[in-house]
Amino acid sequence: GAVSPVKTGGKYTVTLIPGDGIGAEVAESVKTVFRAENAPIQWEEMATSETPASRSDSLFNDSVNSLTRNKIGLKGILHTPISGDVSFNVAMRQALDIYASVSMIRNIPGYKTRHDGVDMVIIRENTEGEYSGLEHQSVPGVVESLKIITRKQSERISRFAFDFAKANNRKKVTCIHKANIMKLSDGLFRSAFHSISKGYSGLTVDDMIVDNASMQCVGRPQQFDVLVTPNLYGNVLSNIGAALVGGPGVVPGCNMGDDIAIFEPGCRHVGLDIQGKDQANPTAMLLSGVLMLRHLGLHDHADYIEKAVYGVIADGKTLTRDMGGEASTVEFTRAILDKLEVVHKA
């Protein structure tokens, strides 16, 4: 979409929502690296949280207002408790109509995983489907949960996916569905996809049922390029995809509306188990920040930071635990700062 972020005094104002769990630690890493890079970004930091102790509707509304004003944000993950109100993550997407969630699943150069040559983008419808929040207990012990699929949103996400593929020189777009069982709802999603595809040329267009896609993902992930999915299947595939390339600590992503862009790790986990332990891998958040810089047209800054992050990982000496190393978040960040100096001199 056409984003017109706010620029004052030569700097872009960006809403920063560290989020719950490891959010504060990885956001600190991003701020440190961006400062060292002299990226022209002014953070507007929002302490939005969803943990039972600190959940606050007014902080949530503040962050929505800030994003509405700035049109651009960098966000960690909010924790969604099982019992409790509707997820803030979901509410935020609905309030701002950020309908497309993008996960960039790609092997990191020099970091060996079970599969090489993985390079796929999962584009997930973010506002409806199984996440509609419409549920009721008709009689005790019988619950109905509504999945909503509309032609409008299905066409919109398909258009987004084809535009994305075109703009990024991608070759193939695959629609993921379960239309053999959910004939009307997923059938609508699939047929909207195929009808929108008619307006694009030069791309291979196909579709696959979600169970087969999950199997293919762990068997031969190299076959995938751009995937477009309803809400829940996107959640499934982005987690499978993240595991293929190193986990939630390394996969960047973004959420796009027609005029708001929020950059966020592409495989959304809060990491409560390692919160405050200085163990989190800030790579996913840093690379999301890199995507954000590119979105703002700040390609030089993006290149430097990306090279520094990839450089440290390729060296293999300073890695966080999720990548098999022993470095802390702070040590990893410091290595990136050192590398940043090197890439600037090169």
Place this chain on the structure above:
Amino acid sequence: KFEGVKNSQGNYTVSLIEGDGIGPEISDAVKNIIAAAKTPITWEPCDVTPILKNGKTAIPDAAIESIERNKVALKGPLATPIGKGHVSLNLTLRRTFNLFANLRPCVSIAGYKTPYDNVDTVLIRENTEGEYSGIEHEVASGVVQSIKLITREASERVLRFAFQHADTIGRNKVRVVHKASIMKLSDGLFLNTAREIAAEYPHIEFDAELLDNTCLRMTTDPVPYNDKVLVMPNLYGDILSDLCAGLIGGLGLTPSGNMGDEVSIFEAVHGSAPDIAGQKKANPTALLLSSIMMLRHMGLTEQAAAIEKATFATLAEGKFLTGDLGGKASTDEYAQRIISKL
């Protein structure tokens, strides 16, 4: 528990649904192998070509009678066309016989290398409701609502089966996979029911995991799941069982059992593979492993063990594999090799 009775020749009669596409080819292979192992089984072929009864997809009466009489069936793949009038026939079968639990074990095959070693997962999928309820409406033009139905009754039944099955196979951990953070009422009901049932099995360790985490962890490293039985609502089971199949090398290798109170139907997880039908390329292993599950269920453990041993040996040796496993053997050549090992 299997309650079939032997016929006058001392054989159990088993209903056989050959299925579509590659179904007849792989069924032949399995019949030959089972005969070679001197298994006391008489096959009763069953035609399930769907009919419409009062406008609804139904199974011919003769087939229903056969399966009800024999209590057990082996089934090849049935094609589910996208976007045609009929409800999936697989679904119809599950509903007709109230096959409430789908049991899907996945074990790494020695000799067939994948990026994942030592996989040994056991997954149980609720088989009758959830996202597969088939209740969908176009509420306004271009707006469709699809109803996922979760009931305490069906949840209880499949969860209890999971705990019992854990006992049967000697695993002492049961994990429920859910998405109750988003579907708070529906998956919440499944999860809460699980907690209640778990209390009846104090010797089994129980826990729960979000679907996203299971996808993430299982793809990262499936081995920590080797000591657990996983149980989950319908759609998640569909997805995760295929994921597990992917870990060990694909659909050609994974069996499944559809378990009900009276009747059980054992089937290969894969589809009808119309792309290779009639070419003698299909891998019968999944249907064969399903038949081995069936034999164990029927108490024919000796024959089950013998066939299993011959099958794994043939796969490990790697000389007579079908195309999907990177070999050149035809369906029959592969089956013959197993028979010669028997």
